[in-house]
Amino acid sequence: MEKPHNSEESKSNNRQKRTREKILNLAMHVLAKKPKASLNEIAEAAEIGRATLFRYFKSRKQLIHELVVEADQKLENATKPILEQKLTARDTLEEYIKVLVPLGASFHFLSSEQIYSECSGIEDLYRNQLVRLKELSTKLREEKVVAADIPPVWIAAVLDNLIYTAWVTVSEGDIARNDAPGLVLHSFLNGLSPV
Amino acid sequence: MEKPHNSEESKSNNRQKRTREKILNLAMHVLAKKPKASLNEIAEAAEIGRATLFRYFKSRKQLIHELVVEADQKLENATKPILEQKLTARDTLEEYIKVLVPLGASFHFLSSEQIYSECSGIEDLYRNQLVRLKELSTKLREEKVVAADIPPVWIAAVLDNLIYTAWVTVSEGDIARNDAPGLVLHSFLNGLSPV
DNA sequence: CTGTAATGAGACATTATAGTATCATGTGGG
DNA sequence: CCCACATGATACTATAATGTCTCATTACAG
Incomplete structure (x- = not known):
């Protein structure tokens, strides 16, 4: 698949769910402290690539x-x-x-x-x-x-x-x-x- | 003069002093609330032109x-x-x-x-x-x-x-x-x- | 082990903001 | 009133961030 989609709780969307949670979690922490944080910094903090960030959030x-x-x-x-x-x-x-x-x-x-x-x-x-x-x-x-x-x-x-x-x-x-x-x-x- | 300079308390730097204070004051208020604020927003809040901002702070x-x-x-x-x-x-x-x-x-x-x-x-x-x-x-x-x-x-x-x-x-x-x-x-x- | 989907790296294009230069306008002190 | 000088508006460049795309690599289910 190109984009992760939520088709009826499929088998292996665990990984996606995990990264998604990871992003949301870390982004929240970073932004709470530094609202000016760039997507670069957020991606870095979440230990993911910037591209992945955009796969999950347009x-x-x-x-x-x-x-x-x-x-x-x-x-x-x-x-x-x-x-x-x-x-x-x-x-x-x-x-x-x-x-x-x-x-x-x-x-x-x-x-x-x-x-x-x-x-x-x-x-x-x-x-x-x-x-x-x-x-x-x-x-x-x-x-x-x-x-x-x-x-x-x-x-x-x-x-x-x-x-x-x-x-x-x-x-x-x-x-x-x-x-x-x-x-x-x-x-x-x-x-x-x-x- | 191009840039305002503080040569020994000259006569008419009242105006400059006032705008400078105005900028510092309002900038402080704006930035305390919104660290992400752009210089545009700051200038606007201080009711001055963006150019003036750069005259006082490079x-x-x-x-x-x-x-x-x-x-x-x-x-x-x-x-x-x-x-x-x-x-x-x-x-x-x-x-x-x-x-x-x-x-x-x-x-x-x-x-x-x-x-x-x-x-x-x-x-x-x-x-x-x-x-x-x-x-x-x-x-x-x-x-x-x-x-x-x-x-x-x-x-x-x-x-x-x-x-x-x-x-x-x-x-x-x-x-x-x-x-x-x-x-x-x-x-x-x-x-x-x-x- | 194998194939597929997710990811990371990085090359772009686009947009927003930072910073520079110029000129017309207006204000305030003399 | 007058004129120097501060200002505002605007056009411009530079830079940093956002957003898009491709492709090689990696992780994981079967």
């Missing part, structure tokens, strides 16, 4: 589009079950953080406005994500988990940044992976001062 | 270099007096935040690794800034302003992000300028939960 625009869609799905899949459990706001927050820290790149990627300058027509996904964050923020306020005088936009922003910071420090080896969620939760609720 | 590289140097100086000027005052760590922190929030763009700009991929030979400035942040973090720990079990790297990262977040939300009109420093300080020390 343009930079489409690559980014798929990254955004994938990020959105990951977040959706990770967070939906939590919201449906009808936990307390505090527990929801805790679970939220636990699942989002490992997805930090996706999370921040989707929150990053830089992307939208390269790929229009995705504002909806972004909005969804923001809406969900805002909902959680509101819930946290209602159940008095966070103080009433703190603006929701601040709550959401701080949460976003703590989660992304956690992801960055973990992937740079400065913070232990298992410590990160607790650190985020504690910093978010109680700050850094001693008990 | 290349993109030099523009960024000057931005970094300027950011570093601003931060240096703002923070040095504070450190020399020999305040308690807690008061140092408070003053620090007060002066840094308005400089959020510069601050974050200098912290952003993205810049170094465009302009080499400035790692020193970055290091200085980091060293200073780490020093403050250590001091905060020593004086038990922050808990002893929190890694300095986490302290520094959280502080950086809170300050930048404050600056962003202020410049987007979501948070009142005068509320921001207090919000940062409180979030940093006590988190968002109610008293």
